[in-house]
Amino acid sequence: MARAAVLGRLTWQLAEVVDTTDETATVRTLFLDVPAWPGHLAGQHVDVRLTADDGYQAERSYSIATPPGEAPAITVQRLEDGEVSPYLVDEVRPGDRFELRGPIGGYFVWDYSQGGPLLLVAGGSGIVPLMSMLRHRAASSDPVPTRLVYSARTLEDVIYRDEVMALARESEGVQLVLTLTRSTPPGWSGHTGRVGADLLRETDWPEEQRPLSYVCGPTSFVEAVASGLVALGHAPERIRTERFGGA
Amino acid sequence: MNFISRGFRGRRRDDAPAGRVPPGQYLTDDFPVLSAGPTPHTPLDQWSFTITGEGIEPARWSWDEFRALRSEPVTVDIHCVTKWSKLDTTWEGVSVDTLLEAIEHDARYVLAFSDGGYTTNLPIEDVTDGKAWVAFAYGGEPLEPEHGGPARLLVPHLYFWKSAKWVRGLNLRDDDEPGFWESNGYHMYGDPWREQRYWGD
Numbered sequence: 001m002a003r004a005a006v007l008g009r010l011t012w013q014l015a016e017v018v019d020t021t022d023e024t025a026t027v028r029t030l031f032l033d034v035p036a037w038p039g040h041l042a043g044q045h046v047d048v049r050l051t052a053d054d055g056y057q058a059e060r061s062y063s064i065a066t067p068p069g070e071a072p073a074i075t076v077q078r079l080e081d082g083e084v085s086p087y088l089v090d091e092v093r094p095g096d097r098f099e100l101r102g103p104i105g106g107y108f109v110w111d112y113s114q115g116g117p118l119l120l121v122a123g124g125s126g127i128v129p130l131m132s133m134l135r136h137r138a139a140s141s142d143p144v145p146t147r148l149v150y151s152a153r154t155l156e157d158v159i160y161r162d163e164v165m166a167l168a169r170e171s172e173g174v175q176l177v178l179t180l181t182r183s184t185p186p187g188w189s190g191h192t193g194r195v196g197a198d199l200l201r202e203t204d205w206p207e208e209q210r211p212l213s214y215v216c217g218p219t220s221f222v223e224a225v226a227s228g229l230v231a232l233g234h235a236p237e238r239i240r241t242e243r244f245g246g247a
Numbered sequence: 248m249n250f251i252s253r254g255f256r257g258r259r260r261d262d263a264p265a266g267r268v269p270p271g272q273y274l275t276d277d278f279p280v281l282s283a284g285p286t287p288h289t290p291l292d293q294w295s296f297t298i299t300g301e302g303i304e305p306a307r308w309s310w311d312e313f314r315a316l317r318s319e320p321v322t323v324d325i326h327c328v329t330k331w332s333k334l335d336t337t338w339e340g341v342s343v344d345t346l347l348e349a350i351e352h353d354a355r356y357v358l359a360f361s362d363g364g365y366t367t368n369l370p371i372e373d374v375t376d377g378k379a380w381v382a383f384a385y386g387g388e389p390l391e392p393e394h395g396g397p398a399r400l401l402v403p404h405l406y407f408w409k410s411a412k413w414v415r416g417l418n419l420r421d422d423d424e425p426g427f428w429e430s431n432g433y434h435m436y437g438d439p440w441r442e443q444r445y446w447g448d
Contacts, residue, residue, distance in 0.1 A: 009447030012347050014250055047444075049271070050252040056258050059271040059330055083258045084275065091254050098252045104429030104445060219280045223393055226285035236285045236363060243280050 002194050002206060012049060015100040017092055026066055027125065028089045029065060029075045034100060037072060040064055042136040043109035043129045043131075043214070043242075046072060046102030050084060060084045063128040063216075063242075064103060067135035068111075072102070072243070075159065077125040089172045109241045112137060114135050116144025117205055121195065121225050123201045123217020126244060126247075134167060147175045147211070149203055151221065153182040177203050195221070200228045210234055216242040266332070267324055269302070269439035272332040278394065281329055283427065286392045287362035287413050294397055296346070296381065300419030303352050310397070313385070316341045319378055323403035325410070326439040337387065339378030341399055343417070347375065354419035358426060359400050362413040367426035368435065369402065369409055371419070379415060385399060406437040 003010045019031040044102050045063045062074040092098075110118070112131045118137065120130040127150060134236050150156045158178065169174030179191035180200065190201060205211055206232040213234060215241070222243045263274050291310040298306045308316070321338045360366050373379065373399055382401040385391055389397030395412030402409045408428045429435050434443040442448060 010445045022299050047271075050255045050257065052257050056257050056259060057271070058255075058273060062331060085254050087252070095341060096253055097250060099250055104432060107427075219393070223280075223286060229287045230302050236287070239285050240286055241282060243282065 010101045012099045012101045014097045016097045017094050018095055024157050027159050028076045029073050031073045040103035041068055041109040042132040044103035044105045046100050049099040056102055065128050065131050067132055067139055075128045108240050112140040117209060117211040118144050118146040119213040121149045121215045123221035126217030131160055135146040143173050145173045147203055149177045149195060150209050151179050151181055155185050195225055197228050204232055213239045219243045248338050269326055269333050272326055272330055279331055280393050284363055288392055289362050294429050297416035299353055300352055306350055313446055316345055325403050328406040328408055328444050331444040338382040338401055339384035340382030341378040345375045352419050356420045356423045358418040358420055358424050359411040359414055360416055361411045362415055365411060365427050367411045368411050368424055369428055406439050409437050
């Protein structure tokens with residue numbers, strides 16, 4: 001297979017945690033040193049494999065948060081019923097190592113050569129691969145017009161909050177539409193409730209400037225948003241989705 | 248030699264029957280969804296299933312004709328490349344053998360095609376001899392759109408992306424044309440027991 005030869009085999013290698021950042025009470029970013037990292041595209045993910053001392057193994061996939069050109073970092077949300085995520089969020093510390101392979105995925109990716117406008121719609125930790133795209137976009141010389149529609153339960157649950165807010169303030173061309181679904185801080189004047197038809201219509205571009213859309217979040221969120229965009233007349237082939245599920 | 252992750256114990260599931268969970272997979276009781284784009288909703292009166300191929304007479308079934316074919320209950324374990332496995336899932340479907348019964352061909356591969364432009368490639372021997380179905384019911388109910396309804400391919404011995412959702416037909420071929428995920432980094436064959444997830448596995 002010619003393609004496989006070009007991409008190379010995805011072998012397991014040891015990643016070392018060099019730094020960690022607590023993003024929210026349940027979400028942590030792990031900055032990794034992967035000696036033979038081949039580089040990645042915005043939107044790709046890695047597989048992580050943990051091995052217990054009796055040989056028991058568990059594998060999970062995590063989206064890459066950093067933009068192309070930087071070392072990979074993964075942002076992990078601790079799931080109540082999780083097996084791997086509690087370890088990565090609560091237990092791992094700088095200097096620890098685990099097995100990893102990647103980058104993986106060739107469809108839910110965005111490179112600025114693909115142009116825009118760009119509509120990014122995130123539900124909860126679905127922001128992670130979209131953040132890689134936002135960071136990639138910010139680093140380009142001619143950033144495409146971009147809207148980020150981000151649904152979080154509360155303001156405290158907004159991952160990368162300072163950076164997202166700063167992007168919306170400083171970087172021309174990023175419009176942030178934040179909606180809070182569970183509770184709002186006093187004086188909140190932004191959107192509330194789930195991303196529905198009204199919010200999508202309100203934040204849409206005129207028909208002749210229809211964006212390339214990336215939607216990432218829990219299954220029900222992605223189903224609702226993708227169907228909503230199709231109902232507004234977006235071409236299905238311009239809507240790329242990634243759904244989070246499992247523990 | 249695997250690297251031991253300091254302090255990792257994991258949560259072994261005692262109810263995981265030996266020999267039924269492939270390497271790197273974990274059991275789930277949910278039915279997670281993975282799709283590349285929006286869920287298509289093709290009305291049944293516009294739905295058809297087609298078998299095409301070079302040098303063969305195309306065969307086509309409307310929904311009613313398809314549902315009039317002999318179908319069978321299927322109970323199988325399924326394994327998604329995103330790492331979840333689900334045991335003893337129950338389906339109702341038409342065997343691909345039944346669909347191919349009246350078709351003279353010597354194809355070596357099939358490319359399944361779906362609403363939304365999704366395709367996936369399989370060797371012919373992996374969809375014949377009772378190994379694959381076009382399933383229209385799950386758990387005794389009509390198959391929901393987000394899980395591939397009205398009908399999806401069911402090829403349980405391969406990673407579940409090979410079980411194309413919203414399937415509309417099979418293209419019989421001599422060559423192994425990469426499908427959608429196969430063109431986007433995923434393995435051409437996808438045997439979960441050999442952990443053939445990605446190119447080069």
